[in-house]
Amino acid sequence: MLTLRRANDASVKVIRVWFVAVRTGADKVDGTQTANEGFESASYGADEALKRTTFRTDRELIEAAVELVRLIPLIQGVEGSFEWREKEGTPSQNALVQQLGRKVVDGDFKAILCSPLAAYEKELIHLLMAANWTGPDLDFAPLSLLDIPVEKQTLVTEETLQRKAVAELAWAGEPAYHLARATFLFRLAQILLDLPYHHARSAGWWRLRVWNVHAQLLDEPVAFPNAALEDVERDLADEPDLVGQFWLERGLLEHRQSNDRAALGCFVRAARATGLRYELTGALGRRTKFQQTDLTQLVLLAESRIRIEGGVEEKGRKSKDGEGDEASGGATRGAALELTTKGLPETLALNDDTLLEHTEFTSSNPAALGSHLGHLDPSNQPALHPLDQCILLSLCLNVRNTSPAHGLTTEQMTPYVARVISHPENWSVHTMALLLRSRLEAHRTRTVERSTLQLQALIDQMPTDDSTPAERLRFLHALPLPSKWELERELALHFLSLGVVKSALAIFERLEMWEEAVRCWQATEQRDRALTVVNDLLAGRRAEAEAVLVRGKANLDAAREAKLWCLLGELEPERAREHFERAWAVSGETSGRAMRSLGGYLFARDEYAEAARCLRRAVAINPLFSRSWFILGCACSREEDWEGARVAFTRCVTIDDEDAESWNNLASVYLRMDYVPGKNVSQTETSYKDKEASLKADRAATIPFENQMLAFRALKQGLKFHYENWRMWMNYTVVAMNVGELAEACRALGLGSESVDADVLDRLVDAATRVTLDEPGSTVASPNEGQNLVRRVDDLFVRVLLPRVSSARIFRAPLEAYLEGYRAGIAGQMEAGETDVERWREGVREVEEIYYVLVNHGPKVEGSKWRLQARSIVRTFMGRTKDFEEEAEWSRLVGLLEDLKEGGA
Known part of the structure; x- marks a missing residue:
């Protein structure tokens, strides 16, 4: 029978059930009947007395014993105090529980797991985190905790349990990291904590910790179920540090799911509590x-x-x-x-x-x-x-x-x-x-x-024993500390940004992070090598983990195999659709990555209806990818599915409220959709293709006023994060006029519009000349009427429009301003030897922007040598940044020069 060594308490039946499930392939273990049936079907020869023991009753007794004393470590884990306090009236014969609590604090994993009474699931989590987060390396093999009959040793091995656990830890189509140590013990803890608890009030908090750890085991962030944890805070009201730590850990889970606003609220509550x-x-x-x-x-x-x-x-x-x-x-x-x-x-x-x-x-x-x-x-x-x-x-x-x-x-x-x-x-x-x-x-x-050397030093210290496990684990749940493999991955990415591709590749290959390794091979023009490795992995000709004894394709769980097919699709664009669909089938239609990739592939080929169908599947599996929502919104817009586009762009700004482009697109959708709650308004005649054109005043009557107000608010929010986007300012000007926000229209016309919209200006002048001037001493609260409006329109003419209209500098001034801005920006100041690819990409965007400004407005300035200026800017930037020739954006710069040649430059 599979047992923990020297374990004689009925509670270990729960742990045995997990191994029975692994051995028999049971999908779920819950309750007495499943436990007993699992033992009998596996024929492990359990004694009759153990079979007759009621599982739930035993568990309730254990819960009561564990929670009977005031063991702060059972809530704080190894972060707890050395002060062991009992509740009033608690008998002192619970010394065993106190001893186990001390062992938890000391990080004595083996002693805890081999004890006759323990909160096993909590210590299993700590063991996983010690092995994969803080170090030092475990001084025993996790499988050595189990008594495995000789005849079963070939069937129940650490490798088989590890593989089974990694496959089950995949969530929302995202695979778990397959080289994490002692993963099957974490999966066991997860199963135990999914069971109902009637006396252990801290169980909800431990489930939160399980989700936090689980999130870090996955390749990409996923949405986890919300827990009703308010009762936990109420139970800990007399422990301010515990309340603070609870909100801190909850905030970290929100942060890992990109809910930064909710996370900040939790962190502030944590500070207030402590x-x-x-x-x-x-x-x-x-x-x-x-x-x-x-x-x-x-x-x-x-x-x-x-x-x-x-x-x-x-x-x-x-x-x-x-x-x-x-x-x-x-x-x-x-x-x-x-x-x-x-x-x-x-x-x-x-x-x-x-x-x-x-x-x-x-x-x-x-x-x-x-x-x-x-x-x-x-x-x-x-x-x-x-x-x-x-x-x-x-x-x-x-x-x-x-x-x-x-x-x-x-x-x-x-x-x-x-x-x-x-x-x-x-x-x-x-x-x-x-x-x-x-x-x-x-x-x-x-x-x-120092940054590079410090990161390397932090990695090197992990396997050492320069500090005790107790200290290393004490505040681990309250920190966003990455795992060992994430630290090494970060170092490799750092090497990659510095151009040390070979060292980065060595780390990625050792960690078996093939997606990052493929980037390195592509950067060094070894696409054939990348194809060979991915194909070998899929065909079982290449074994992954060296520690795995059972070789071959059987080592790949469905989520990881689907990810490899997606990677192969990116390496072979000519067969991309076939590979993405294969990934979807291999995963059992659970791979969000496959649908994201296929949706993007179809969108790029103008198959918008099919792209929207795929992307809807992707966001249903994992709704945290704002890019998927954005492309879905664009696909729906191209199909004139305005309600679908509204939902998609709304989700984009919910995930990232600083996404100015999504705010702009959301406003555009509001102005095109005919949906008003409780009404059936006729469809606007405007199509998606004229999105970039200004919305004329005579069309305002066809757009529901409620939608215009929603568009106005969306544009106003988006401009906070993309203040320099003149197209958004033009849209904002027109929409502000249509909803009666005349003061905002004046401000937008002066701030953001590259050219003056004559229709808007006529309406502003008409509104200003028709108002009745305020009586002396009267107060007008609204900026859209009376003297306030007249003052704003007058300022617009004197400060903004007249200098443009009454002078030959009407076009020269914007050109000079743009050129000065370019010289002071990233592209204008970038020198040879730059290694930051993100900074270079920002420079490419600045070059494109100044190029189009010169092309659009240069011809309108008499005597302007705009062609020579545009060509000189692009060539100078390309000459300084030759190291980035392999980047995809380089072709855009080449295209700019070719456009100039075709135009006779």
């Missing part, structure tokens, strides 16, 4: 060694609430105005919160001849007036509690800016990371902080070397 106070402000200081003048530098002021021994919160001292004010000494941790921090990850020095190691603040007070943390010295802040450090690191994940190229994102995130690095308190927390710093420094020439 009593963390923080403020991003400025203080005088110096950043370079040769800086003579003190300048305002960004700094994060942060302070933990005071904690004293035993976990009892100490109230802050009262300030003179009566407000609560914790002492500036910060977090005072006693024995209950102390863990040894020896063997912390190595923090590499910058060793730069210009930049200082840390910002040197010369002012002891922050620059912000009325700051609640003004008593803190920016250069000498108190240490933070490790949980509060976790919250700060998670908060900086949501610092975003509408123009990341401006560098504000990095500048805002750096103070968060620096605040945590300055006081290392825990191995995992410090590792995460160093990783974030490495990412921030990866694109700066003065810091890129």
Whole structure:
């Protein structure tokens, strides 16, 4: 019989059932009947007494025993305190449960799993995370925990269990990483936690943790079911740190599903629960060694609430105005919160001849007036509690800016990371902080070397035993710390961005990440090599994991095989449709990747109805891919399925509310759809093909007013994130006029329109001349009427229109402005030797934009040498960036030069 060694408690039947399911191929295990039938059908010779034992009753007894004492580690996992407290009136004979709790904290996996009474599923999760996230390497084989009869050893092996678990962990068509260690134990924990719990109030929280871990095992993010976890928070109301950690972990799950707004709300609630106070402000200081003048530098002021021994919160001292004010000494941790921090990850020095190691603040007070943390010295802040450090690191994940190229994102995130690095308190927390710093420094020439070396050092430390498993696992659930393979993948991608393709390829091949390996082969013009490897994998001629004993194609689960067929379709465009359809069939019609790829393939070939059908299947499987929703919206628009397009673009902006293009397309759909709730409005005569044309005022009557207002709001939202898009401004001008927002039409006509719309201008003049001027002293609230409107129209003429109309510079001025903007942008300042491909692609877009400005408006400027200017700009940019000739966008630059030649340049 399959058992845990020395296990004699009835609870281990649940674990045995999992192995029975693996052996017999049962799809689901639940309840007493399934458990007993599984044992009998497998003929494992279980004794009659064990068969007669009621499974659910035993489990309830175990739950009651585990939850009888106040074991914080059973909620906090290994992050718990060493303080073991019993509830009032609890008998002391539950020493066994307390001993097991201590073993959980100590990370003594084998002792826990071999104990007669344990919360097995919790420790199985920790074992997986130790093996794949924090290290050190396990000192025993997971299969050694099991007693396997000799006659069954050839059937039940670690490889067979691993393969079965990886296949079952595939979710929404996304495969799980097949080289993760001890995956079958995690799958076992998942099965146990799916069972009903009647006494263990922390079960919901552990399910949340299972989803968090599961999300990191998958290749792409997927949507997981929402859990009703409010009861968990209510049960923990007297434990502020537990409430804070609960919301922190929930926020991390939201973040991994790209729900950044919801994640930020959870992180803020976590900070409020733990009593963390923080403020991003400025203080005088110096950043370079040769800086003579003190300048305002960004700094994060942060302070933990005071904690004293035993976990009892100490109230802050009262300030003179009566407000609560914790002492500036910060977090005072006693024995209950102390863990040894020896063997912390190595923090590499910058060793730069210009930049200082840390910002040197010369002012002891922050620059912000009325700051609640003004008593803190920016250069000498108190240490933070490790949980509060976790919250700060998670908060900086949501610092975003509408123009990341401006560098504000990095500048805002750096103070968060620096605040945590300055006081290392825990191995995992410090590792995460160093990783974030490495990412921030990866694109700066003065810091890129340390970024690479630091990332390599973090990977090298994983298998060492320089710190205890207890410390490494203590805050792991509260951190966005990537797994070992994700860290190595990140290093390989970093190598790839630096042009070190061979080193990146070696890592991808070792990790068996074939999609990334194919990119490397294509970058080195080895497409035949990529085809050979993918075909060999599919045909079973190439074994993947070296540790796998059972070779051949049988090692491929359906999700991974479908992904390989998709990859083959991308490598062989001439047979792409055949390969994508094969991937869909192989996966049992569960591969979202196959339908995404096929939908994109069909859309590119103008088969919009078929593309929409495929993309609808893709988003039904995994709705988190905004690009799939976007292409679906475009396909529906081409088919004039306006309701389908509205749904698709609405989902796009729901996933990413800064997607300006989707906001613009959504507005366009509103102006073309004839759907009004409760009404049947006649179809507008406007077709999709004239989308780029201005919407004329005489067509406004055919568009429902409700739809026009929705379009106005959508365009207004989109312009917040794409302020320089003049086409959106033109659309916004016309729609604003149609809905009566005359002041906004004036503003848009002056700000964004490249040319003046005569119809809109006539209507504005007509509205301004027909209004009755306000009586002296009267107040008109609306900007769309009275003196307010007259003032705006007058300003539009004086400041914007008259300089254009009364001068020969009407076209020359925009050309000169565009050229100045180009010279100050990325493309104008890019030099030879650039390695950042994303920066180069942005430069290509800027070159195309200035090219079309010159082509469209150059001929209207007398004496303009616009052809020579356009050709010179494109050639200069191509000459400086020859290293990117292999990129797909290079052909667009070549096309621009050919267009100039065809035009007689």
